[in-house]
Amino acid sequence: MIALLRTLMGVSVVGGLVVVVLWSENQMAVKTPAHIHFHAHARDSPENSPLPSLISIGKEVVTRKPTTATAAANVAELTRLSQTLMLVPNLHWLVVEDAVSPTRRVLTFLDTCTVPHTYLLGTASRKYKGANKPRGVSNRNAGLQWLKGHAKDGVVYFADDDNTYDYRIFNEIRSTRQVSMFPVGLVTRLGVSSPIVSNGKLVGFYDGWVAGRKFPVDMAGFAVNFRFYLQRNGPMMPYNVGFEEDGFLKALKINPEDIEPLADNCTKILVWHTRTVKSMPALKMPEKERVTKTNLHYLKEQIVFQMSHGLS
Amino acid sequence: MIALLRTLMGVSVVGGLVVVVLWSENQMAVKTPAHIHFHAHARDSPENSPLPSLISIGKEVVTRKPTTATAAANVAELTRLSQTLMLVPNLHWLVVEDAVSPTRRVLTFLDTCTVPHTYLLGTASRKYKGANKPRGVSNRNAGLQWLKGHAKDGVVYFADDDNTYDYRIFNEIRSTRQVSMFPVGLVTRLGVSSPIVSNGKLVGFYDGWVAGRKFPVDMAGFAVNFRFYLQRNGPMMPYNVGFEEDGFLKALKINPEDIEPLADNCTKILVWHTRTVKSMPALKMPEKERVTKTNLHYLKEQIVFQMSHGLS
Incomplete structure (x- = not known):
């Protein structure tokens, strides 16, 4: 991670909107040297995007033992998310992968991705295991760390690559002065997680899992102004399962009444916590001429294959 | 259905690309009179889209007894798909719902949808039940029937709203002279369904479920030129579970060797058969002041609610 960041130090400061997608995949990793990788995407570096605003999108990473099944859907999800981001002007996408080396399928995807982006590794520490392993924290923190070296302002937003975003939420996010919040659909048995807003002010939270949190909100339900974030000494996301959002927001030293409600005073759902059904790893293609000498x-x-199988 | 089509007869002929999303949802239906409904969407009628090409997209509809859980993810899926379609010029979207009357949440979504679209009802007959009920056939046939009255040429494509489409596939589809085909990812245990192509010609099929089909392909894996379709007497999709694609393609009287391979001779996956995890219906919001007098x-x-529940 440190070596990769050093490689990027020459990239100029981002003036505005940056998106970090916190991405995780440990499968199919290829040992691409870091400098080659970053070279490949330098054309899409922040230098080429004048005055972007700043957004950070985080991927809820896979479990401790990621399966090839999870990897199989990843390119589809990245394709879908990138097509939403294509509709948003002045946006920079940080794709941060929880892997020890860059992943071939992600690099291949990024090769033709037209959304201005930067790819980072945010490998999780091995000290967290099982249910205690916070998912996506290392990715998000790698994105935040990178932003500290490259951005002065803009708005940061953490999102998962399987969530669904109405592209209009990104335009709303742009106005964030400190911390803004908005409803997220399809979360918990309540069907939605949202601030409760009365007369334009946040007066409480409607969320299926309160658990004593000061800010019972979903990771996809808030955005932070990056200049404000720096003024509050740029805290990292805590490694505390279930309390990542709460810990991060508390560290920003804000009060619930200061929160800026978006999406028409939180009356509209523009973000959904959708999840993609993970398919099984595919059966392997046979080494027949029909495979080796054709498009197959x-x-x-x-x-993503699992084992060998006959051609039907 | 007949009454609704009659209402639409005044709409002028579509010159080009039309998308039909075959959509199904029986929940939350409101008794909106048909003429009011179609009036609401007349501004996006084909009249206002000069020379669109023609595409038809079909939704794999829900089972015989659709649950509110299925309905909950629908707006998110429509949002996601519409944002992909926004990237495609000259495209018309037919949204065909398997419902006895228009569904409020779909109408609300379409109210702000900027993709040129037409909304139809394609209610399934009650004579098919359980496992024998072909899903999506009534929707797709309603779309085809409508096109016969309104379109002369273009390219028709059937797609599901939970699939993932790389928007570039729609530009490829545009060139279809008779029937084109291309790979679909995340289908069956083989991980992909694709024509086998050798020297630019289709020489076979790689599909996890062949079952004696002449054309073992996925619904999302082919497109049909509408002028060619009309020349072949415009067949409907058969009500034959598992053999809908095969029956339809056979009725077009084409030979496998005539099929036009797309996606760089079927070497690229640009369509994925993703599925969204269906969440449970939400617990009902209480009738407290915090609900009735706030954004909630x-x-x-x-x-989509199931039953009443206390506010947390």
């Missing part, structure tokens, strides 16, 4: 040879590279 | 009152309208 190329498709093989795009599939 | 408006969010209530956007959630």
Whole structure:
């Protein structure tokens, strides 16, 4: 991680909106040297995006033992999210992967991705295990750390790549002065997690899991002005399962009444916590001529396989 | 259905690309009179879209007894799909719902949808039940029937609203002269369904479920030129579970060797058969002042509820 950041130090400061997608995948990793990788994406570096605003999007990373099944849906999810981000002007996407080395399928995807982006590794420490392992924290913190070296202002937003975003939420987020909040659909048995707003002011929270949190909100339900974040000494996300959002927001030393409600005073759902059904790893293609000498040879590279199987 | 089509007869012929999303939802239906409904969307009728091409997208509809859980994810999926379609010029979207009357949440979504679209009802007959009920057929056929009255050419494509589409596939589809095909990812245990292509010609199929089909392909894996379709007497999709694609393609009287391979000779996956995890219906919001006198009152309208529950 440190070596990778050093490679990027030459990149100029981001003036505005940056998106971090906190991405995790440990499968199919290829040992691409870091400098080659970053070179490949330098054309999309913040230098080429004048005055972007600042957004951070985080991927809820896979469990401690990620399966190839999870990896299989990743390119589809990245494709879908990138197409939403294509509709948003002045946006920079930080794709942060929880992997020890860059992942081939992610690099291949980014090669033709037209959304201005930067790719980072945010590898999780091995000290957290099982249910105690906070998911996505290392990615988000790697994104925040990178922003501290490259951005002065803008708005940061953490999002998962399987969530659904109405692209209009990004335009709303842009106005965030300190911390803004808005409803997230399809969360817990309540179907929605939202601030409760009365007369334009936040007066409480409607969330299926309160658990003594000061800010019972979903990771996808708030955005932070980056200049304000720096003024509050730029805290990292805590490694505390279930309390990541709360710990981060408390560290920003804000009061609930200061929160800026978006989405028409939190009356509209513009973000949904959708999840993609994880398919099983595919059965392997046989080494027949029909595979090796046809288009199937190329498709093989795009599939996550488990074991060998006969051609039907 | 007949009455609704009659209402639409005044709409002028579509010149080009039309998308039909075959959509199904029986929940939350409101008794909106048909003429009011179609009036609301007349501004986006084909008349206002000069020379669109023609595409048809179909939703794999819900089971015989749709649950509110299915309905809950629908607006998120429609949002996501519409944002992909926003990237495609000259496209018309037919949203066809398997419902006896228009569904409020779909109408609300379409109110602000900027993709040129037409909304239809394609209610399934009650004679098919359980496992024998073909899903999405009534929707797709309603779309085809409508197109016969309104379109002369273009390209028709059937797609599900939970699939993932790389928007570039729609530009490829545009070139279809008769029937084109391309790989679909995340289908069956093989991880992909694709024509096998050798020297630019289709020589076979790689699909996890062949079952004696002449065309073992996924619904999302082919597109049809509408002029060619009309020349072949415009067949409907058969009510034959598992054999809808095969029956439809056979009725077009094409040979596998005539099929036009897209996506760089079927070497790229640009469509994925993703599925969204269906969440449980939400617990009902209590009738407290915090709900009735705050923003929660408006969010209530956007959630699919099951039963009453206390506010946390």
